[in-house]
Amino acid sequence: xxxxxxxxxxxxxxxxxxxxxxxxxxxxxxxxxxxxxxxxxxxxxxxxxxxxxxxxxxxxxxxxxxxxxxxxxxxxxxxxxxxxxxxxxxxxxxxxxxxxxxxxxxxxxxxxxxxxxxxxxxxxxxxxxxxxxxxxxxxxxxxxxxxxxxxxxxxxxxxxxxxxxxxxxxxxxxxxxxxxxxxxxxxxxxxxxxxxxxxxxxxxxxxxxxxxxxxxxxxxxxxxxxxxxxxxxxxxxxxxxxxxxxxxxxxxxxxxxxxxxxxxxxxxxxxx
Ligand code: HEC
Ligand code: HEC
Ligand code: HEC
Ligand code: HEC
Numbered sequence: 498x499x500x501x502x503x504x505x506x507x508x509x510x511x512x513x514x515x516x517x518x519x520x521x522x523x524x525x526x527x528x529x530x531x532x533x534x535x536x537x538x539x540x541x542x543x544x545x546x547x548x549x550x551x552x553x554x555x556x557x558x559x560x561x562x563x564x565x566x567x568x569x570x571x572x573x574x575x576x577x578x579x580x581x582x583x584x585x586x587x588x589x590x591x592x593x594x595x596x597x598x599x600x601x602x603x604x605x606x607x608x609x610x611x612x613x614x615x616x617x618x619x620x621x622x623x624x625x626x627x628x629x630x631x632x633x634x635x636x637x638x639x640x641x642x643x644x645x646x647x648x649x650x651x652x653x654x655x656x657x658x659x660x661x662x663x664x665x666x667x668x669x670x671x672x673x674x675x676x677x678x679x680x681x682x683x684x685x686x687x688x689x690x691x692x693x694x695x696x697x698x699x700x701x702x703x704x705x706x707x708x709x710x711x712x713x714x715x716x717x718x719x720x721x722x723x724x725x726x727x728x729x730x731x732x733x734x735x736x737x738x739x740x741x742x743x744x745x746x747x748x749x750x751x752x753x754x755x756x757x758x759x760x761x762x763x764x765x766x767x768x769x
Contacts, residue, residue: 526743528552532751533739535614535638542642543614545634548621555603555739557619560626566719567603571617573630574602577609577651582658591665591684594658595730599719601659604733610641610648657736663690663701663718663729663766670699670720670727676707679768688768690718690729701729705765713738714755716765736762
């Protein structure tokens with residue numbers, strides 16, 4: 498009996514290992530134990546032994562930073578002044594780039610390397626609240642290192658544009674809910690989007706499978722109001738899902754909305 502159970506454990510482990518090598522994501526390949534886990538069980542570039550919690554480095558159930566676009570955000574947003582992609586002046590760019598903001602700022606609160614990654618507003622345990630944010634374990638965790646990736650720094654001109662209009666513009670919240678094909682965009686080289694209204698707020702996404710629902714592996718667009726026009730923008734989390742470690746493989750990074758095999762991420766938006 499004992500041998501059999503050891504053997505089946507070995508088989509299970511081998512199958513799991515093979516699946517990882519083959520890039521088959523398990524449904525359970527979430528954030529725990531991933532590079533976005535800064536707690537004691539994580540594989541982030543720096544981790545602390547002082548908590549086993551995972552979510553706390555980004556979210557708090559109470560007392561969150563409501564100026565952030567990411568929900569229940571447990572960090573201060575960076576006040577960095579960024580060099581943007583549009584500063585390169587490429588002659589092909591159609592979309593208007595606006596101030597780096599929305600969910601991108603939440604990502605950059607670690608990925609621009611300007612503040613310690615363990616600064617939290619509400620630290621784990623009772624009485625950990627500090628409105629201005631405090632470092633949790635300065636002896637173990639500091640600011641992100643390793644530029645230009647994964648630590649993007651304040652120069653975003655060498656990164657895919659963010660805080661940029663989808664489709665070069667032409668979409669706005671006065672349009673009825675439904676599907677919009679690229680004929681209505683300023684830049685026709687983009688795939689169609691869908692608009693819906695949830696809690697009176699307009700939301701847009703690239704409905705890759707055209708089923709009318711916002712699926713987690715579809716490219717999310719982020720609603721921003723610029724010069725009184727409310728329209729969809731591309732931000733870091735359009736292409737990335739910070740919880741989905743399932744896209745990590747020998748050939749792909751973690752935290753993409755879907756594997757980029759055959760450039761599926763790029764082709765979800767760009768009609769090339
Ligand atoms: C490294 C930072 C980070 C960590 C750690 C993290 N999140 Fe998030 N989470 C985010 C960001 C950024 C967003 C906003 C993403 C977006 O706009 O799509 C988000 C959004 C969410 C959302 C709403 C959107 C969705 O995808 O459903 C939920 C729910 C959520 N997180 C739960 C959790 C839980 C539970 C944990 C811990 C197990 C966790 N998160 C850990 C960064 C993080
Ligand atoms: C969520 C949608 C989306 C995804 C996914 C996406 N892009 Fe883009 N991309 C855009 C938008 C919007 C622009 C701005 C283009 C414009 O307005 O002319 C852009 C611009 C570009 C530009 C041109 C910038 C210029 O100067 O004209 C290139 C090149 C590009 N993307 C490549 C890629 C590649 C490669 C991938 C995959 C790794 C990718 N994109 C994934 C939306 C997306
Ligand atoms: C609490 C800090 C923190 C926040 C907030 C954060 N990250 Fe990260 N991220 C990290 C760390 C740490 C790593 C690991 C870096 C390394 O490999 O050295 C990482 C790695 C990554 C990677 C690379 C994964 C790989 O397989 O190499 C991606 C992609 C990423 N983050 C995207 C994002 C995006 C997008 C957001 C916002 C939605 C975000 N991160 C928010 C800390 C953070
Ligand atoms: C248009 C899509 C898109 C946008 C927007 C985007 N990324 Fe990425 N990102 C990708 C893809 C695709 C990869 C995988 C590249 C590869 O395989 O080397 C990636 C890789 C990364 C990595 C891992 C780099 C490495 O090779 O270790 C980090 C970190 C990261 N992104 C963070 C961000 C942050 C932060 C933002 C916002 C400022 C952002 N990304 C915006 C598509 C995007």
